Amino acid sequence: MKNQLPLGTLGWPFVGETIEFISCAYSDHPESFMDKRRNMYGKVFKSHIFGSPTIVSTDAEVNKFILQSDAKAFVPSYPKSLTELMGKSSILLINGSLQRRIHGLVGAFFKSQQLKVQITREMQNYVQQSMTNWKEDQPVYIQDETKNIAFQVLVKALISLDPGEEMELLKKHFQEFMSGLMSLPINLPGTKLHQSLQAKKKMVKLMLRTIESRRECGISKVPKDVVDVLLNDQNDRLTDELIADNMIDMMIPGEDSVPVLMTLAVKYLSECPTALQQLREENVKLKKLKDQLGEPLNWSDYLSLPFTQTVITETLRIGNVIIGVMRKAMKDVEIKGYFIPKGWCVLAYFRSIHLDDKNYDKPYQFNPWRWQDKDTSTCNFTPFGGGQRLCPGLDLARLEASIFLHHLVTQFRWYAEEDTIVNFPTVRMKRRMPILVRRVES
Numbered sequence: 158m159k160n161q162l163p164l165g166t167l168g169w170p171f172v173g174e175t176i177e178f179i180s181c182a183y184s185d186h187p188e189s190f191m192d193k194r195r196n197m198y199g200k201v202f203k204s205h206i207f208g209s210p211t212i213v214s215t216d217a218e219v220n221k222f223i224l225q226s227d228a229k230a231f232v233p234s235y236p237k238s239l240t241e242l243m244g245k246s247s248i249l250l251i252n253g254s255l256q257r258r259i260h261g262l263v264g265a266f267f268k269s270q271q272l273k274v275q276i277t278r279e280m281q282n283y284v285q286q287s288m289t290n291w292k293e294d295q296p297v298y299i300q301d302e303t304k305n306i307a308f309q310v311l312v313k314a315l316i317s318l319d320p321g322e323e324m325e326l327l328k329k330h331f332q333e334f335m336s337g338l339m340s341l342p343i344n345l346p347g348t349k350l351h352q353s354l355q356a357k358k359k360m361v362k363l364m365l366r367t368i369e370s371r372r373e374c375g376i377s378k379v380p381k382d383v384v385d386v387l388l389n390d391q392n393d394r395l396t397d398e399l400i401a402d403n404m405i406d407m408m409i410p411g412e413d414s415v416p417v418l419m420t421l422a423v424k425y426l427s428e429c430p431t432a433l434q435q436l437r438e439e440n441v442k443l444k445k446l447k448d449q450l451g452e453p454l455n456w457s458d459y460l461s462l463p464f465t466q467t468v469i470t471e472t473l474r475i476g477n478v479i480i481g482v483m484r485k486a487m488k489d490v491e492i493k494g495y496f497i498p499k500g501w502c503v504l505a506y507f508r509s510i511h512l513d514d515k516n517y518d519k520p521y522q523f524n525p526w527r528w529q530d531k532d533t534s535t536c537n538f539t540p541f542g543g544g545q546r547l548c549p550g551l552d553l554a555r556l557e558a559s560i561f562l563h564h565l566v567t568q569f570r571w572y573a574e575e576d577t578i579v580n581f582p583t584v585r586m587k588r589r590m591p592i593l594v595r596r597v598e599s
Contacts, residue, residue: 160489160491160496161496162203162212162496162498163198163199163201163202163203163212163495163496164197164198164199164202164203165194165198165202165203165204165213166203166204167203167204167205167210168204168205173204173205173206173208173210174190174204174205174206175205175206175207175208177190178190178204178206182480187480187508188508188509188512191213191215191506191508191509192509194213195215195509200214200215200216200219200509201213201214201215201216201219201493201495206502206504207235207236207237207483207502208236208237209234209485209501209502210501210502211483211501211502211503211504212495212497212501212502212503212504213503213504213506214495214503214504214505214506215506215509215510215513216493216510217510217516217536217537218492218493218536219492219493219495219505220505220506220507220510220536220539221536221539221543222492222493223482223484223492223503223505224482224505224539224542224543224544224546225543225544225545226484226490226544227545228252228253228487229487229488230486230487230488230490231484231485231486231487231490231503232252232484232485232487233249233250233252233482233483233484233485233546234483234484234485234502234503235249235250235483236339236342237342238337238338238339238340238341238342238350239338239339241342241344241350241354242334242337242338242350242353242354242357243402243406244402246398246399246402246403247402247403247406248260248263248403248406248407249406255392255394255395256545256546257545258390258392258395259387259395259403260545260546260549262386262387262390263383263386263387263407263549264549266380266383266386267314267549267550267552267553268552270456272314272553273456273552273553273556274455274456275313275314275381276310276314276456276553276556276557277454277455277456277459277556277560279309279310279313279314280306280310280556280557280560280561281453281454281560281564283305283306283309283310283320284306284560284561284564285564287302287305287306288564288565288568288569291569291594293593293594293595293596296591296592296593297571297591297592297593297594298590298591299419299420299423299590299591299592300416300417300420300590303415303416303419303420303561304411304412304416306416306557306561307410307411307412307415307416307419307557308328308331308408308411308412308416309324309411310411310557311407311408311410311411311415312324312327312408312411313382314382314383314553315382315383315384315404315407315408316364316367316382316383316384316404317381317382317384318367323363326363327360327363330356330357330359330360330363331356331360331405331408331412332412333352333353333355333356334353334356334357334360334405335353335409335412335413336349336352336353337349337350337352337353337354338353340353357405360405361398361401361402361405364400364401364402364404364405365397365398365401367384368384368388368397368400368401369397371384371385371388372388376388376389383404383407384400384404387400387403388400410548410550410554414478414479414554415554415557415558417476417478418469418472418473418476418478418554418558419557419558419561419562420590421472421476421478422468422469422472422558422562423562423565423573423590423592424573424590425468425471425472425475425476425523426468426562427571427572427573427592428523429523432468432523432525433566435464436464436465436468436562436566437566437567439462439463439464439465440462440465440562440563440566440567441566441567443458443462443563444563444567454563456556459556459559459560459563460552460555460556460559462559462563463529464525465559465562465563466528466555466559467525467526467527467528467529468525468562469555469558469559469562470525470528470533471523471524471525471527471528472523472558473540473541474511474517474538474540475511475512475520475521475523477507477508477511477512477540478540479507479540479541479542479548480506480507480508481504481505481506481507481508482504482505482542482546483502483503483504483505484502484503484505485500485501485502485503486498486499486500486501486502486503487499507539507540510537510539511537511538511540513537516537517537541554568596568597569594569595569596569597570594570595570597571592571593571594571595572592572593573590573591573592573593
């Protein structure tokens with residue numbers, strides 16, 4: 158029958174299936190919501206989550222079509238609390254030529270050799286400063302450490318802010334801002350959303366002061382950070398307010414996804430001694446070579462470590478730092494026989510694809526060797542999304558993880574207590590993953 162919706166259920170009135178979706182997401186088996194419905198209805202099904210009727214896709218080809226579609230077919234769609242916090246000018250929400258312009262400018266800067274050199278230098282310094290304070294008789298909380306490091310590195314790349322009182326104040330406001338991203342969409346004094354909006358206002362003021370200072374001192378024609386890149390552009394739509402808003406949105410990976418990637422890599426390596434040993438041997442060999450030559454490691458050295466890159470790739474697959482993306486259909490769309498009505502939301506869910514035994518042998522097993530002869534440019538592997546909204550910082554995320562792992566395995570041996578070996582959502586929620594370390598001579 159033409160224009161027939163996928164199978165599924167819209168759940169309870171008003172709330173739909175949101176409560177079950179969220180409770181599963183924060184359980185030890187976050188894919189259980191999807192697996193149950195996949196078994197009942199197939200890889201694409203209808204549901205009702207976050208206040209909207211939604212087509213959920215766990216089909217790689219359908220997801221590829223959604224990711225590569227332009228704004229005539231699909232536009233970003235997120236829960237109301239998130240869209241209110243981000244604002245209408247967020248790069249996550251805007252469409253068309255302005256989105257492409259900002260994405261292109263930021264992406265080109267993030268890929269530049271100049272920034273890779275800077276990121277490598279800053280990351281090495283912050284990692285070394287952090288690890289110098291580690292004590293053998295006290296637990297080291299990996300996610301706390303990596304959050305601190307990654308946030309400082311990213312803020313330096315965005316607005317050239319160095320560690321200090323202003324950085325600590327920004328971090329405090331940013332954590333308040335982040336706490337409301339998935340809150341109830343009620344903006345009243347005392348609510349999470351209200352507190353987050355107040356925190357964002359304070360950050361916007363700080364960003365606008367930075368921008369004003371740049372304009373007064375003269376904008377550098379050779380950009381040293383993302384603010385310079387955007388201020389140098391002649392597009393009238395790139396207002397100071399829009400730039401300030403987007404600086405805040407671009408800090409999210411430094412607080413969330415990049416630290417989670419590094420934390421999960423440590424978790425999976427702790428559970429796989431063979432992989433840890435091979436990673437250590439590869440990195441120790443490189444360190445000794447560079448020490449003999451009297452040269453510091455540069456960004457290309459880190460990214461040239463083949464087994465390290467397979468460890469990061471496998472961590473991205475099994476850890477699913479980004480579980481999926483949400484879009485809204487701007488017109489009736491049919492993909493592979495599945496009908497998506499205009500106005501409905503679509504959740505392109507990556508986790509189920511990355512953990513599908515039809516795509517990966519023993520998908521729940523951490524096996525970095527599977528990537529040694531496997532192409533990562535496939536629709537079955539989308540850890541950073543895809544299409545026009547492919548994460549512009551994906552290379553930097555890999556670089557930061559490579560630097561952190563290199564310094565960790567060449568300077569320390571460690572073990573994690575039994576109760577710290579937890580699944581991905583719990584790592585993100587509880588800020589745990591303590592390890593006990595012992596310094597070694599490499």
